[in-house]
Amino acid sequence: MSTADQSRPGRRAAVTGLVAFLAVLAAGLVLLAFQPRTTTATATLTVTPRTEAGAGAALLLADRYAALAGSAEVLAAAQADAPALAEVPLAELAEGTAADRAPGTATVAVRVTLPDRDAAVAAADAVVDRLVAVGAAEDLVDVDPGREASPTGASGSPAGARWVVVAVLLALAAGLCAGLASTLLTGRRAAGPAARDAGHRGTDVEELDDLPGFRDTPPGTATARPAAVQPRTTGAGATATAVRTPGGTLSRTVLSATTLTAASLLVLAAVAVGAPTNRPGDVGLDATAADGAVTGTTAAAPAPPAPATPTPESESTDAAVQPEAGALALSSVPLGTDGVAATATFGGVVLEERAVGLTVTYPSVSLTTDGRRALAHVRLPTYNCLTAEPPADPVAAGCARSITEYADLASPALQVTRDGDRIELSGLFPTYTRPNGSAPSYTGRAYQLAASIAPDGPRREGTTPAAGVVRIGLDSAATAPDRGVTRLQHPG
Numbered sequence: 001m002s003t004a005d006q007s008r009p010g011r012r013a014a015v016t017g018l019v020a021f022l023a024v025l026a027a028g029l030v031l032l033a034f035q036p037r038t039t040t041a042t043a044t045l046t047v048t049p050r051t052e053a054g055a056g057a058a059l060l061l062a063d064r065y066a067a068l069a070g071s072a073e074v075l076a077a078a079q080a081d082a083p084a085l086a087e088v089p090l091a092e093l094a095e096g097t098a099a100d101r102a103p104g105t106a107t108v109a110v111r112v113t114l115p116d117r118d119a120a121v122a123a124a125d126a127v128v129d130r131l132v133a134v135g136a137a138e139d140l141v142d143v144d145p146g147r148e149a150s151p152t153g154a155s156g157s158p159a160g161a162r163w164v165v166v167a168v169l170l171a172l173a174a175g176l177c178a179g180l181a182s183t184l185l186t187g188r189r190a191a192g193p194a195a196r197d198a199g200h201r202g203t204d205v206e207e208l209d210d211l212p213g214f215r216d217t218p219p220g221t222a223t224a225r226p227a228a229v230q231p232r233t234t235g236a237g238a239t240a241t242a243v244r245t246p247g248g249t250l251s252r253t254v255l256s257a258t259t260l261t262a263a264s265l266l267v268l269a270a271v272a273v274g275a276p277t278n279r280p281g282d283v284g285l286d287a288t289a290a291d292g293a294v295t296g297t298t299a300a301a302p303a304p305p306a307p308a309t310p311t312p313e314s315e316s317t318d319a320a321v322q323p324e325a326g327a328l329a330l331s332s333v334p335l336g337t338d339g340v341a342a343t344a345t346f347g348g349v350v351l352e353e354r355a356v357g358l359t360v361t362y363p364s365v366s367l368t369t370d371g372r373r374a375l376a377h378v379r380l381p382t383y384n385c386l387t388a389e390p391p392a393d394p395v396a397a398g399c400a401r402s403i404t405e406y407a408d409l410a411s412p413a414l415q416v417t418r419d420g421d422r423i424e425l426s427g428l429f430p431t432y433t434r435p436n437g438s439a440p441s442y443t444g445r446a447y448q449l450a451a452s453i454a455p456d457g458p459r460r461e462g463t464t465p466a467a468g469v470v471r472i473g474l475d476s477a478a479t480a481p482d483r484g485v486t487r488l489q490h491p492g
Contacts, residue, residue, distance in 0.1 A: 012186060017179030024174040028167025038096075039117040043124040044146030045131055047106040050139075058106040058141050060452055060471045065131050065143065066108045067474045069099035074134070078126035084119050085126065093123060107146060117151055124149035140469065140478055173266035180259040325432035326440030328408035331375060332368040335491040339370040342423050342453045345484030346470040347477035348390025351382060351447075359383070359402070360390040362483060363470050365451050367416070367425055374416040378407040378429050378449060390477070405431035405443060421464065421488060426450035447472050453479075455488060464488040 047062040068074050075093050079085045085093065096113040110131075112123040128145050135143025335341060343366045352359040364379040383399035391397035407429035414427040430446040450471045457465035466486045467479045479486045 013179040013182040016182035017175040020178030021171045021175030023171075025167055025171035028164075028170065038113050038115055039120045040111055040113040041117070041120040041124040041149040041151075042109055042111045042147075043128040043149040044107055044109050045128050045135075046144050046146045047108070047135070048142045048144060049106075050141060059101070060450055060469055061138065061141055061143075061476060062101045062106040062108055063450075064471055064474060064476050065135065066099040066101050068131060068134065069108070069110050069127055070094060070097050071474070074127060074130050078123065078130045081129065082122045082126040084122035088114065088116075088119055088123070096120075097123070097127065099127075106141075112149075121149045121151055169266045169269050173263040176259050176263045176266070180256060183255065323408075324440075325442045326406070326408075326434065328375065328410060329377065329406065329440075331408075333370050333373050333375045335368065336370040337491060339368065339491055340418070340421070340423065341369075341489040342367045342466065342487075343484075343489075344451065344453050344466065344468055344470070344479055344486040345481075346451075346468075347392065347480040347483070348394070349470065349472045349477045350390060350475040351380075351472065354384075357384060357386040358388075358390065360385055360394065360399070361405075361472070362390075362394070362480070363449070363472065363477075364484060365425075365449075365453075365470065367423065367453075369416055369418075369423075371418070374411045374414050374425070376409050376414050376416075376425055376427070376429075378409075378431075380405040380407070380431065380447075392480075403433055405433060405445070406440070407431045407447070407449075422452065422454040423488070424450070424452045453486070453488065456486075459490070462490045464490070 045065065047058045047065065049058045072090070072094065075097060076090060079088065079090060079093060092114070093112070097110070098113075099108055099110045101108050108131075110124050110127050112120045112127065114120040114123060125148055128148075132143050132145050135141070332341075333339065343364075345364045346362065348360045348362055350358050351361050359382055361380040361382045365376060367374065367376045369375075381404045382402040383394040384402055385391060385394060385397060385399035387397060387399075391399065395401075409427045409429050414425060416423065416425045418424075427449065428446050429449050430442060432440045432442045434440050451468060453466050453468035455464045456467035464487060466488045468486065469476055469478050
């Protein structure tokens with residue numbers, strides 16, 4: 001076989017690999033070119049407690065402002081305040097707005113992602129300004145603007161250079177695999193005739209040459225055949241010469257394993273380069289947390305982990321395992337030596353906004369815990385009010401009294417954390433009513449409730465005056481001393 005014939009399969013494999021490399025690279029660059037270009041701008045606000053009771057409420061209120069950042073009311077007001085957002089549809093602004101509280105701090109990062117960089121910057125600052133305006137009415141905390149958004153600090157998406165590297169790595173992997181396939185296919189075709197003649201590639205094959213034997217002993221000659229002849233001849237007088245068929249320096253198995261390993265490493269490298277370094281929505285939170293630590297706006301203790309918003313499946317599962325309505329109403333957890341009992345009555349919280357007016361409640365919360373187990377009872381008297389905000393006295397404001405809902409929740413569904421004498425609790429409370437003349441029955445509603453209760457005076461005979469804040473959904477309220485008792489009780 002000539003040198004040109006031997007090199008032809010190698011050239012074919014190289015060309016195949018190059019074509020595959022260029023095809024995959026071109027496809028990746030085309031996909032990158034069609035990706036939408038967006039910019040994310042981040043602005044922050046801080047919630048600073050004014051009093052000791054506010055220290056316990058700061059984290060809960062910061063969560064409230066993080067939720068308010070994406071509300072339609074706040075976004076519409078921010079759009080009206082910023083001329084740069086006049087051409088941005090409200091739906092697009094709502095889809096691109098996200099907010100989170102930095103872990104362990106009362107600092108909220110507001111991120112807005114829009115196609116136009118200037119519009120994203122203006123939107124982030126406008127949303128923060130609107131939240132600060134809402135926070136001006138807070139009694140327990142100050143809501144102040146933090147770091148402003150800026151065009152230089154905005155981040156673009158997608159990261160073009162990173163995805164070009166990903167496309168190159170994937171194209172190299174595709175080229176190697178295509179070249180390997182071409183080599184194996186070509187080798188299989190070339191091995192066909194040799195396999196029929198020699199059984200397998202690379203073995204010694206006897207090539208017969210009968211000319212020497214014909215000259216020495218032509219037909220009809222009776223001369224005896226020499227005992228040993230070099231080279232050896234066959235019985236018919238033909239000379240047997242060992243000839244090795246052409247073979248590669250590397251076996252197919254070694255070639256395949258090496259190529260596939262290299263391609264796998266390239267794919268893994270592409271995944272490592274393309275993987276995002278932050279989860280969506282985490283941009284700026286680390287820096288925000290650092291800002292909060294420097295300015296001293298962090299709250300004294302971390303907030304209790306809030307349960308995830310339940311899906312319909314989880315709600316049905318909870319309903320299947322929860323006790324009968326009212327079964328825990330008269331129960332409590334023995335305090336032991338390390339326990340505490342808390343009772344708190346709060347101001348008005350909006351349960352539902354109606355076409356005209358509000359449905360509001362004035363929650364009462366009681367808790368007993370021994371430091372390991374906990375049980376909470378919630379009472380929610382409701383009123384229908386023709387006011388813009390929950391009134392301090394619903395009866396004097398002419399609100400119509402509605403039903404009273406109750407809820408009981410025990411650990412582990414009830415989450416309780418303690419920092420000294422301050423208690424924070426959260427959970428999803430399914431409510432029930434107590435109709436006259438019939439057994440308690442569940443309403444089918446469940447409220448995500450969180451409360452913080454902290455001492456607000458000296459301890460006397462195991463009892464300490466307290467103050468705090470409750471949050472139901474997006475609304476919150478501080479304790480209301482004129483509506484009931486708020487205190488902490490310790491054993492002994």
